[in-house]
Amino acid sequence: MDPLTDHLTPATMARAHRALVAKAVAEYAHERLLAPQPDGDGRWRLDLGPATYAFAARRHPLEHWVVDPTSIRRTVDGTERPVDAQDFVVDAHTLLGIPDHLLALYVEEVASTLASAAWKLTHHRLSSADLVHASHQEVEAAMTEGHPGFVACNGRIGFGVDDFARYAPETGADVRLHWLAVRRDEARLSLAAGLTEEEHYRAELGDDGLAALEKRLRDLGLDPADHLYLPVHPWQWTNRIAITFAPDVARGALVHLGEVEGAHRAQQSIRTFFPVDHPERSYVKVALAIQNMGFVRGLSPAYMEATPAINDWVAALVDDDEELCSLGFTVLREHAAIGWTGDAYHRLPVASAHRKMVAALWRESPVPRLAEGERLATMAALLHRDADGVPYVAELVAASGLPADAWVATYLRAYLRPLVHCLLAHDLAFMPHGENLVMVLRDHVPVRMVMKDIGEEVAVVSDRPLPAAVERIRSVVGPDLAALAIHTDVMDGFLRHLGAILSGAGLLADHAFWALVRDCIAGHAADHPGLAGAAATYDLLRPAFAHSCLNRLQLRNTLQMVDLADQADSLVFAGTLANPAARP
Known part of the structure; x- marks a missing residue:
């Protein structure tokens, strides 16, 4: 076979x-x-x-x-x-x-x-x-x-x-990314505040890796000063760049430099790679022109130009907030982004997926932030069952030695409470599904959370003042729609699955689970009387909320579920859902 x-x-x-x-x-x-x-x-x-x-x-x-x-x-x-x-x-x-x-x-x-x-x-x-x-x-x-x-x-x-x-992420295979040199006058490298180009490339490639790329350019008779370095997926190079951009390869605008030492491993999001040989280095997110779950998985150079500035702003807001610091909630900054735009597709009068095929970004690693006795796991794992149907979360609870209700209360304090606080205190909404959070576990209990994928999936839902470079993330909507950042993305998108798993495993009945969710939200309100106005406006404990549907988005348009520039306007609703965390 x-x-x-x-x-x-x-x-x-x-x-x-x-x-x-x-x-x-x-x-x-x-x-x-x-x-x-x-x-x-x-x-x-x-x-x-x-x-x-x-x-x-x-x-x-x-x-x-x-x-x-x-x-x-x-x-x-x-x-x-x-x-x-x-x-x-x-x-x-x-x-x-x-x-x-x-x-x-x-x-x-x-x-x-x-x-x-x-x-x-x-x-x-x-x-x-x-x-x-x-x-x-x-x-x-x-x-x-x-x-x-x-x-x-x-x-x-x-x-x-x-x-x-x-x-594929599930194979756990080591992958070596390919590197291109792209003409500096046809590309844009955006960097976090205080980060220089040389510092960035040395941190991500190492001295030897950077020297190797420079030597390969010089051996081709090219000046490294005229170029920027851009990582690409091996599949993307073979199947798209060398074909779809063949004229640009031929004219030397895209110079294939091959691999650099250091294995990476695909994450669940398939186009994001973790540097397994150098875990202190950044994740690398690359364009990948395959059709997957409602999108061609490209990266837009125009959209990403502001990504480091947006991440700097969000990280500063989080780091300066006393409540978030007390909860240990942090974000992984996307601190560098590069996009090449010298192709004919960028000169056409209409946008297309072809404009999103030669780009990449770098995101901080959570590994250097770990304290003694802490370990990492994707939050998506809490919904995982093994081949015999045994839930991972049930094994975590058992290994922790805690009663299930105490374990869940600790988890909700790490996950739900900071998201509620960001919405109420800052009108800030994330996309907090399981793959977008990394859990920090101590003694098998999630004690704090690290949020990622900030540039594409964060929004300010009010008209609060923003720096000009961050204005892209503003998405002013009414409070009922803004509250879906908790109601849909957290309660319906993740907690309904987790609650059912805990119930099915005999660990926590539905009513007890949702009472803990209610207590978490109410506890935040009790601790922050100064946010009573915002709590009343968003009313997270209301009896019902709009039923926003994900599969309906994909079924309506399997090629592009939503317009990233106006995601709220793309939503599809099916009436309302009774809120299981509503006030009794």
Whole structure:
């Protein structure tokens, strides 16, 4: 058997199909695209034309469904048929509302998600108990679910099976980035305040690495002073830059300098790399022109030009806030960004994804900030289950020796309280999903959080004064919409999944979990009477909030879910959700 496809077996794929159909039923029902009907004794029925799906499920607050994959039975015109995730989309596509011209692409993204799931089922060996003691990067590579809400969450359209083996985060493979020299007069390197170009490159390449790139340029008869250095994904160089920008390579505007010593490892976001050989150095985020979960994963030079200034401003705000400092909440600054714009696509009168293919940024590493006895793990791990269905969070709670309610209260103080404070005190909203936070664990308890991906996913939701360089992040919306930074992004986007896992594991009942969430928000209000006006304006403990839907975004346009320049205007709603943390 071909080792690149040894995971594609009938038994493994059948298991992947069932898991993905269970997730699809759960998330599409959560978003009110589908309406399963009760069928007695905890069973449900979903009629989709000639196809009928019967299954067992539990329901939790926020209309959260937990569907048992092994219980699903599919019949077509009364005859039992295999459970198949692609056929499920075919059966449901009228209700899902996918445009006809994008339906095949969505089904292809489902196929790629299934392939990834089958690979993980075949090759992942670490149990949740193992991960309690695993390193940051071992935990990162062990994640199986992708995004907890999106159904087609591992699309990666453009990767071949060999590319998957080399570059997918779940393989944990070491990757050596390629480096280009780009003409200085056609590029822009933006740096954090107080950082010089030479300091930046020496810090990220080392003296030997920088000298090696300079020598390669000189050997080609080129002057290093005329160039800037830009890291690229190996796939991007081979499949896009050397082809799509062939005229620019030929004229010497893009000079391929090859690899530099030092392995990197892809993070869950697939285009962000951690420097495993030099963990004190920065993450590197590169453009990657594959279609994945509603976007071509490029980086815009124009959009990123202000990224270091924005990160400086956010970091200074966080560092100067007494409450945030007391909680240990910090951000990882994106302190350098580079984009090349010398191509013909930038001279066209219309924007396109082609303008986002030659760019990169650097983000601080959390490793130098660790104190004795602390370790790191992605917050996405709290929703992880191993191949036997054992939740990682349950193993963490057990290893900590704390009662589940005390563990969760500590976690919420580290995660939820600083986000509430940022909104109420500064009108500042992050995108705090699991992959965007790194947990700092002590004795197996998350004691503080480190926020990342600041440049693309932070917003000031009011007309408060901002420096001119930071104005890009202003997104003035009404208080109800601004409160969705907590209601949707935290409660619905993450905590509803975590609460259901804790309940299913017998660790904490739903009402007890959401009471802790309410206590966390109310406790912040009690400690900050000076913010009573803001607390009343945003009213995070209101009875209900708008139901903002993620899959509806992707189903509406699988090529570009939202306009990054106006994300609020791109939202899709489906009525309201009862707030499980509301005042009694």
